[in-house]
Amino acid sequence: MVGCKVIIVEAFDLDWYPGWCKAVLKDCNEVEHILEEKLPVIGLEERDVHSLPEETSIAVEVVKDLGDTVEIDTAVPYGIQTQDGKTRFVVRKEMINNDEQV
Numbered sequence: 734m735v736g737c738k739v740i741i742v743e744a745f746d747l748d749w750y751p752g753w754c755k756a757v758l759k760d761c762n763e764v765e766h767i768l769e770e771k772l773p774v775i776g777l778e779e780r781d782v783h784s785l786p787e788e789t790s791i792a793v794e795v796v797k798d799l800g801d802t803v804e805i806d807t808a809v810p811y812g813i814q815t816q817d818g819k820t821r822f823v824v825r826k827e828m829i830n831n832d833e834q835v
Contacts, residue, residue: 736790736830737805739768741775744782752779756791760822761802766815774811790830801826 739756746753752772757765768791772778775791794809807813808820 734792734810735795737793737807737824738788738828738830739775739791741777741782741785741787741789743785744772744779747779747782752782754782756789758791758807758822758824759828761825766819766822768807768813768815770811770813774813793829795829796821799823803829805829 737758739758741754741756743755744752745755753769754772754775754777756768756770756775758768759765772782776789781787781789791807791813792810793805793807795803796806797804802823802825804821804823806821814820
């Protein structure tokens with residue numbers, strides 16, 4: 734699995750385990766997509782979100798190499814999606830961390 738860079742902009746429901754966060758994923762056109770997910774699914778713990786915004790990576794599947802960009806699917810492996818159910822995005826290659834285990 735590869736990682737895609739996102740920015741955690743908000744943490745909420747921290748009184749309830751496991752807590753939730755909002756992450757911003759920017760596509761290749763600089764359009765921001767808001768992902769809401771449980772902290773452990775994003776790969777974070779409550780202690781990791783005290784200084785926001787915070788850059789991290791989420792696990793994604795690269796669907797297609799498009800040259801300078803790649804199409805990714807955030808549904809694989811953890812079912813991460815936007816509020817309207819979108820899971821496929823085209824992002825710049827520099828957003829992908831091939832070496833990182835997520």
